[in-house]
Amino acid sequence: MRPGPSRPRLAKSRVQFSRLLEGLTDAQLEEVALHWRFPEPLPTPLPSGASELDGLDEKSLRKLWKESEREISRIMREMRERSEQEHMFYLHHGHWPEWPE
Numbered sequence: 001m002r003p004g005p006s007r008p009r010l011a012k013s014r015v016q017f018s019r020l021l022e023g024l025t026d027a028q029l030e031e032v033a034l035h036w037r038f039p040e041p042l043p044t045p046l047p048s049g050a051s052e053l054d055g056l057d058e059k060s061l062r063k064l065w066k067e068s069e070r071e072i073s074r075i076m077r078e079m080r081e082r083s084e085q086e087h088m089f090y091l092h093h094g095h096w097p098e099w100p101e
Contacts, residue, residue: 011061018053019045033091034084 021029023046024039031037048054053061078096079087089097 008058011058014061014065015051015053016045019047019051022046022051030091034087 020042021032023043024032028039028043031039053064056064075090079090082090082096086097093101095101
């Protein structure tokens with residue numbers, strides 16, 4: 001079995017992916033969030049140093065990604081059995097329609 005990527009390599013990949021996402025328009029991000037469809041051709045990612053994550057140290061990045069992965073897991077569980085309209089509502093408002101603001 002092949003070992004996975006090293007921590008520094010994984011962190012670099014995540015920052016590169018974040019740069020790509022930060023360079024997308026709101027409409028493009030919506031397509032990614034709802035349908036996992038990326039624009040074609042892909043836009044050029046933000047240059048090195050332009051991402052909000054570029055200034056963080058490895059420990060801070062790791063903490064941020066662990067929190068993000070937990071949040072994504074929670075949202076994915078909540079998204080099961082939801083309609084596309086409910087997904088759109090969540091995307092725009094940050095909560096499900098039946099939740100109080």
